Structures are given as C-alpha cells and as structure tokens.
Amino acid sequence: MENFAMLFHGFSVVFSLQNLGACLLGSILGLIVGAMPGIGSLAGVALLLPLTYKFDPTTAIIMLGALYYSNMYGGAFSAILLNIPGDSPAVLTAVDGYPMATVKKRPGQALMTANASSCIGGIIGMLILVILGPALAELGLKFGPAEMTVLLLVAMTSIGWLVGGNPVQGLLLSFIGILVASIGMDVQTGRPRFDFGNIYLLGGVEFIPFVIGTVGFAQLMQLMDEKDDVVHAVTDKLTIRGSMLTAHDWKRLTPPSIRAGVMGTFVGVLPGAGATAASFLAYAMQKAFKSEEPLGTGAIEGIAASESANNAAAAGSFAPLLALGIPGSGTGAVLLGGLMMWGLNPGPLLFQNEPDFAWGLIASLFISNIVALAISLGIIPVLLKILKVPIRVMIPVIMIVCFLGAYASTYSMFGVIVMLISGVCGYIFEKNDYSTAPMLLAFVLAPLLEDNMRKAFIATAGDISEVFFSSGISIVLTTVLIVICAFPVVRTILIKTGKYTPKKKSA
C-alpha cells in the first residue's frame, strides 16, 4: 500500500539524530505537562511553540506532535494517584482510576491499565490515520452542524448513564454544568452572557480550573474532613512487578480499549470535538457494554475506555490538520499557527507538497507512543511513592498543585477563583451524594451542542426535519437517539406488564 510506503519514508525522516532528539524531548515534556494539572496539551504546545519558530519545520512539528500525544499519557498520573486530572481528557480516568488506586488498593495496576490502554488506543488511531489518510479527513467533513447536533444529542443522553440512581440530582447538576458553560461570549451574536459586568467573565469559565476545583479541590476538602492521618493506599507491592496486570485484567481491558480506540479516532476527526469529548463518549459507550464491576467504582473497563479514546482522538485529530489544514481541536489550532510560522502552507496540498513533513510527523507519533509508554512504565515505582506520603503532608502538596494548576491554565488569579468556588461547590455536592460527573459532561458538551444546533437552525431556517433527517448520517444518528430515549420507557412498560424480568444487578 502506498500509504505504508510513505509511512516508512516518514520513519526515514524521523531517524535522524536531530528529529529523534526532538521526539524524545517532546515526549518527556508531554508527560510532564500532562501530569501537571492545569497545563495540558493546549498550554504545553502554546508555551513551546514560540521557541520552535526558528527550528526546521519537520523537527518542530515532531517535537510538538510528540508533546501533544504523550500529554495524553501524563494526564492519567495525577488523575489516578491524586484524583486531580492532569488534563481535561483524563477527567473520566479519575472517576475509576482513583477508586482503583485507593479503595481497591491496586494503584500500580491502575497506572498500568492507563498506560496499556493509551498505547492500544494510540496505535489504533495511528493505523487508521495511516490507512485512511486524507480520506479520514473527508469523512469528518460529512459531519456538518446538523449531524453534529444529533451526535451531541446522543452524547448528552449518556448523562442518563452517569447520574446513577437519582435522575433528579443528575439533571440538576447537568443544568448547573450547562449554566456555567454558557457564561461568556455568545459565538453567534458576539454578545456577552451572564458576565455581570465582570471583564473576566467575558471570556467564559475555563474547563481546567473548573475541573481541578470540582474534582481535585473538593477531594482535598474531603481528605481534610477525614482528619485521621492514615496512609491512603497500600504500601506493599509498590514495584513494577507488583503492578503487573494479570491475564484476567488484560482480558478486561482489551475489548474496551479497542472499541474506544476506534471510536476515539473518529471523534478526533470531527470538527471541534477533541480528546475530551472522545473520552466522555467512550466512557458513556462503555456503560452500554458489560463491565465486571460497575463503572465509577474502580473498574478497569472505565479507565481503559477513557484513556484509549483520548489517545486515539489525539492521533485522529491530525487527519484534518494535515489533509485539509483544519484543526480538530484547540491544540490543533495552535499547531496550525505553528505551520504558518514555520513557513509552510497548511491546506489540502500539504501531503502532496510536503510529504517529508506530513509523514515524518505521523511516523514520529508511533515513536513517541513507544517512548511515552516506556517512560510511563519506568516511572511507575516513583509515582507510587506518592501514595506512601501521609495525608497531613499530602494535603498542602495537593493544595499547591491545585492552585498552581488553576493559575497556569489562565495565567491569572481568575483561574484560581474559579477553582476555589467550584471546589467548594464540588465538596458540597459530593458530601450530599451528588455525583459531579454529569455536570462535567454537560459543561464539555453543551457549548458544542449549542453552537452546532444554532448553526443548523440558521442553515435550515428552523426546519427541524432538515436537521434530523437531511442526510444518511443524521437519519442513523436520529434513530439511535430515539432508541436510547425510548429504551427505558419500553423497558418499564415491559416490566410493569410482566413481559420482562430484569436480572438482579448488572453493571
């Protein structure tokens, strides 16, 4: 196949001392910025970009591509060990990773699961990128505002799976998530909403400080509540050997990793969706499949779905960037600016005019996947030492991490204020058994849904049938949406009429 020949050509480009060095440096930096809450891939790439303006373009993109990609690995570390997601795509990794590390007392296995599924997802994403190449980007083009609207509505129904036993609580928090997400500038009219005359609110509430507060700072307050100075995880088997996954663990993590990898790649290609949406969707999809333990209680399947999807999406997002010059995510937009600064012309001719650049980057992603995996596995024993630190020492450390992360994401105290407020609210919610996952999901998806839905209605002059039934993709997704919404109703009717008896308790 021609694409594989070009991939090998890409490897020949990468295998120079300079490019390998850039790849290694990018991977290490990606792991570091990913593990540091608040920085994330967007800020990491943005911070490093000005330093690369004088680089050779291929070397520069290899370094930044490796940083972006390996950031997905790093994000899981603090999510699993501290319950503070290093980056937004790792939010759902924390939901199962932290309980697996602390409650199930399998921190090494939780990290190992995250690394293995990241690797699987990444390889799937890269292989799809190589095989389909520009065709993958063309597929993304088929998703216009109408198709995205229906897809996001399907995704929003997954809130139903995240709310747990109390739908009223889940809906309430979802509405709060939507409300907070709607603060800031209305993209369609350019007018501010809910800014209360505060200049900082004009730009809206950033996701990173919001999630650090809701998840991390709230967790910190809970730890302070516990008072007793206990070591909050196991102290034995904190070695690589003691962290190895069993054959049964592998059996559990592989199917969700493959599913989430395929889905994450395609979500990464979609306009504006990105790795965070991919991990949320994959996690919601996993809810529809069988998991050995309920998701949210430390299930391997949950970590695998989230981590595999975000790595696959990171790989998939390079398809529209390279094939069409269209960024699939915020980080992609920064990389696009980089292409222009390096003197390249991003657009449909990039693969044709700059094959060394395009295929060199794709080849480097494979290498950075291996490098990031090797480093991630190697530092597991070091990371696990965090769990030996007594709570009285951990609390100030986590507090500093929360403050630094919130500040770093916005370069201002506004991020810290957002973190503190959302932290207190998150603590109150958790204390009263309100799960904050639906709020975070709504916060991520609602702006995308609003933007696409309003564009779809403008384009169709408000014709609902045009939105839901204008293309084959819309029709299929609308059918899925109807089935998802109708399923609980039909199920209830069947139970009430005695035609169906549910099994005792399933995940």
Add this chain to the structure above:
Amino acid sequence: MKRRIAIVIMLVAALAVYAGGSSEGGDGAFTPSRDVTWTCTSNPGGGSDIFTQEIKDIIMTHGISDANIVIDYVTDGGGEVGRLNVSRTTGPRANHTLLTFNSGDLMPMCLNTDNRIENFTPIALMAVDNHLILTGDLSKYKTFQDVLDALAAGERIVIAGSKGDDIETYNELIAELGVTANQFAYTTNDSTSTAITALLGGHVDLVLGKPAACEQYILAGRMTPIVALAEERFDTDLLKDTPSITEFGYEAVDVPNWRGVVAPKAMSDAAADFWSEVLRQVSETEDWLVGYVERNGLVPQYLDREATVQYMADFQADYLQKIGKDK
C-alpha cells in the same frame, strides 16, 4: 538635620529610579532601557501572534532596535483584560509596553466594554486585509451572478464566516444587496477554517473569508473565489481574475480588517514617536513586505502615529454609530 538629609536622599533616589526607567535623553529622544512587554490578546499561533512575532523578528534581525521584546499572552475575558491592563499602564513601564491591536479587537471592545481607543496611544497601522466570497465543489452557486440570480428568485442562501469584522462585512453586504438576513443567512464560526470545513462538506453555500485563509484551498481546486468585496480586484496572480463587487453594479462593502499597534495612554510622546519610527522601518523591509504582507495576501498600509490616531478614531466613531453607542 539627619531627617532632612534622609528626605533629600530619598527624593534624589526616587528621581534617579524614575529617570532610569524613562530613559529620555537630554534632547528628548527616547531609547528603551528595560525589557519591552508586547501584549498579545490571542493565543500563540493565532493571527495576532504571527503578526507580533514577525515584527519582533524583523526588529531583531535588522537591528532596528536592540530592545529585548517579551511577548505576553493575555487572553482573559476574550482579550479584554489584556487591553484594559495595557490602557491603564502608567509610569516608566508605559513607555515599554505595546499591544497588538486590530479592527477585530476594537469592535468587541467597543461593543462589550467601556474601553475606547482614547484610552490608548495609537502607534502605527501596518497592513489591511480585505474580504472575498468563495464557493466550493458541492455548492450549486458557481459564480457571484448565480448568487445574485438566486437571491432575485427568492432562494435562500447560507454563507459562513468568522467573528468580528467578518460579521460587520456580512451586515454591510446584505444591506448593499438589499436582502434580509433570513434570505442570505450567516453562520458565525470561531475561525475561518471552521467555516471552510462547513463549505467543503457541503453544509453551507458560500464562505466569507480573507485571502490568506483561503489561498491553499483555491490552489488545490477545492474552493473558488467568486467576488472581491473591495473597490478593486486583488492585485495577486491567484486572485486577479476574481471580479470586484463594483463590477456587478454595487458599492464596495468591505469593512477593512486593519492590523496595528497601540500603547498605553500614559506613554510619552518621545516614546510613541520612537516606536512609530521603529515600525515604519519594519514596514519597509523586504521581510515584512514579502515574508508577511504578500504571503498573507494583505495590503501594505503603514500609517504614522498622527495618521493612525485619526484612522482608528474615525473607525471607532463609525462603528459606535453603527451599533448605536455613539452618544
């Protein structure tokens, strides 16, 4: 006595610090004496960043000034926090602070805040960008005449574009064509690339964009420019065959997207003249004219300090009148 001596020493020290910071020579000329903070209200990699980096690079490589320029990205509040901070900068720092300021910054600033160009010291205008309308493979309108015929026949057309000056250009366009926003509908996107995505996928009929953002798609045959909205055709090989809207019997409707530099209101005249001269030298270099202006399909238009003050004030007055905030 000791107390008086101490007060005199403190006063002398304070004056020395102030003079050291402002570094205006005996002849009133200004030379930078500390790091220069150049605020950019978009993220690295964005259009404003590329503009800023390019100027910084030319200043350094051509030795126009040996000042150490540090680019500070302040994106809070959609950039309004950065603009407000710069406008309020005082003291010696004011002479060492610059801000990348475009028409796309002025419009939301006037629309959503009370900050105005009078709170800044305009330094220079560097270039102007113009708009054009493009069609795609999947669009049924292949020429601007097709668009006009369709509108005359009552058909509904959807055009996609970006924020800021694109919206203003669209508003002027429908006013000039005499159609309603419902018949010639506009979808606002975060960036032109998102609008292009919609066109390439066949989800909208047309795209309103600027040459730099569309060039590669035109070269690849994925998009075709059908009309330039300025008075005259573009003066580039790629776009010289694209008719101007005036050739169809309409007035030019372009809202120029200018790119300029401003400084804090408290900047001294000497410092403002210095920076205006630095930017004039930048605007005359080959690196600027070819490497930035031509490459991005812009129109080179350097205006000195005095002319920039007038240009930006007039632009703001027109805009405030349009949005009904001129009183």
